Amino acid sequence: MNTGTVWDGARKRIHMQEVGTRDGLQAEAAFVPTEDKISLVNALSEAGIAKIEVTAFVSPRAIPALRDAETVLREIRRWPDVVYTALVPNVRGAERAIAARADELNLVMSASETHNLANLRMTRAQSFAALSQVAALARSAGVEVNISLSCSFGCPMEGDVREGVVLEWVQRFADIGADGITLCDTAGMAYPTQVAALTQTLRKRWPAIGLALHFHNTRGMGLANVLAAIDAGADRFDASLGGIGGCPYAPGATGNVCSEEIVHALELMGYATGVNLEKLLAASRRLPALIGHDTPSQIVRAGRRLDLHPAPGDFDVIRERALARAPR
Ligand code: COA
Numbered sequence: 306m307n308t309g310t311v312w313d314g315a316r317k318r319i320h321m322q323e324v325g326t327r328d329g330l331q332a333e334a335a336f337v338p339t340e341d342k343i344s345l346v347n348a349l350s351e352a353g354i355a356k357i358e359v360t361a362f363v364s365p366r367a368i369p370a371l372r373d374a375e376t377v378l379r380e381i382r383r384w385p386d387v388v389y390t391a392l393v394p395n396v397r398g399a400e401r402a403i404a405a406r407a408d409e410l411n412l413v414m415s416a417s418e419t420h421n422l423a424n425l426r427m428t429r430a431q432s433f434a435a436l437s438q439v440a441a442l443a444r445s446a447g448v449e450v451n452i453s454l455s456c457s458f459g460c461p462m463e464g465d466v467r468e469g470v471v472l473e474w475v476q477r478f479a480d481i482g483a484d485g486i487t488l489c490d491t492a493g494m495a496y497p498t499q500v501a502a503l504t505q506t507l508r509k510r511w512p513a514i515g516l517a518l519h520f521h522n523t524r525g526m527g528l529a530n531v532l533a534a535i536d537a538g539a540d541r542f543d544a545s546l547g548g549i550g551g552c553p554y555a556p557g558a559t560g561n562v563c564s565e566e567i568v569h570a571l572e573l574m575g576y577a578t579g580v581n582l583e584k585l586l587a588a589s590r591r592l593p594a595l596i597g598h599d600t601p602s603q604i605v606r607a608g609r610r611l612d613l614h615p616a617p618g619d620f621d622v623i624r625e626r627a628l629a630r631a632p633r
C-alpha cells in the first residue's frame with residue numbers, strides 16, 4: 306500500500322473509498338436485489354473509485370440487508386486497480402470473505418466500550434482478541450488488513466472519547482501488523498480542529514500505516530472535516546453514494562459524507578480524485594428506485610456548480626424593458 310502523498314501532475318491525489326454498498330445499504334429497510342448490488346459495484350468501479358467496501362460478512366440476522374454477501378463479492382467484475390474490501394466482525398466472517406476473494410478485510414471495533422457492546426456484543430478486549438486472530442488468518446491467506454475504529458471522535462452514548470484512548474488502540478493495531486487504519490466518526494460528532502489534531506498525530510507517529518477517515522454528515526460538518534484532514538496530511542476518505550448510510554447500533558446515526566459531493570468539491574479545489582463525476586452521479590441517480598426513497602445528495606438535487614439553467618422564457622422582454630428604463 307502506498308502511504309505517502311501522491312501528486313498527479315501538480316494535483317494532490319485523494320483516494321475515494323466507497324462504502325455505500327456496505328455502510329449505506331446496511332441501514333436500509335429495503336432489501337436491494339443481489340443483481341442490482343452487483344451492477345452498482347460495477348458502476349462504481351467504472352467511475353474510478355479507488356477502493357470499494359462491497360459488503361459485510363456479518364450475521365444475516367444482525368444485518369439482513371447484506372445476507373447476499375458471498376454472491377455479490379463473487380460476481381462483481383474486478384477492475385485491476387480497484388481494491389475490493391469487505392467488513393468482517395469475526396473469524397467466521399473472515400473465512401467467508403476470504404473464500405469469496407476479498408482483496409482486503411476491514412475489521413471493526415469501537416473506541417467506545419458501550420458502542421462496542423451494542424454493535425458487536427463483545428467488550429473491546431474481546432473484540433481485539435478476535436481481531437488479532439482474524440488478522441493472522443488474513444495474513445496467512447495473503448489478504449490485506451484494515452482496521453476501522455468506530456466512535457474515534459465521540460460516542461453517542463458515552464460522549465467524548467479521549468484522544469489517548471484512540472492512540473492506544475491504534476498502537477495495538479500497529480502491533481498486530483494492520484496495513485491500514487480507518488478512524489470512523491460513526492455518529493457525526495467530529496469537528497475540524499479535532500480532526501486536524503488527530504490526523505496530524507497519526508501521520509507523525511505511524512507514517513507507514515495507511516490512514517483513512519470515515520465521516521458521517523450527521524451535523525453538517527462532513528466536508529469541513531474532510532478538508533481539515535487533507536490539510537493535516539490525510540489522503541484517503543470513505544464516502545457513500547448519495548450520502549446514504551449509518552450504523553444501526555449508534556442512536557441518531559445518519560448517512561456518510563456523500564461521495565459525489567466530496568468528489569465535486571475536491572475536483573473544484575484542484576485535487577485529483579481519479580473519479581468520473583458524471584458516471585458517479587449516474588450511479589447515484591439509480592439509488593432512489595432501489596431503496597425506495599430520495600437520498601440526501603445535494604449534487605443530485607442541485608446539479609454541479611456549472612450545470613446552468615436557461616434564463617426565463619420572457620428574458621428578451623425583461624431585458625428590453627430594463628434597457629428602455631435605463632438612464633442614458
Ligand atoms: N457470518 C454469518 N453468521 C454469523 C457470523 C458471520 N460472520 N457471525 C455470527 N454469525 C451467526 C451465528 O452463526 C449465529 O447464528 P444462529 O443464531 O443461527 O446460530 C448468530 O450469528 C449469532 O452468533 P454469535 O456468535 O452468538 O454472535 P452474537 O450474537 O454475539 O453477534 C456479531 C455478534 C458481531 C456476529 C453480530 O452481532 C453481527 O454480525 N453484527 C453486525 C454488526 C454490524 O455489521 N454493524 C454495523 C457495521 S459496524
Ligand code: ZN
Nearest residue numbers: 328491551552
Ligand atoms: Zn459509518
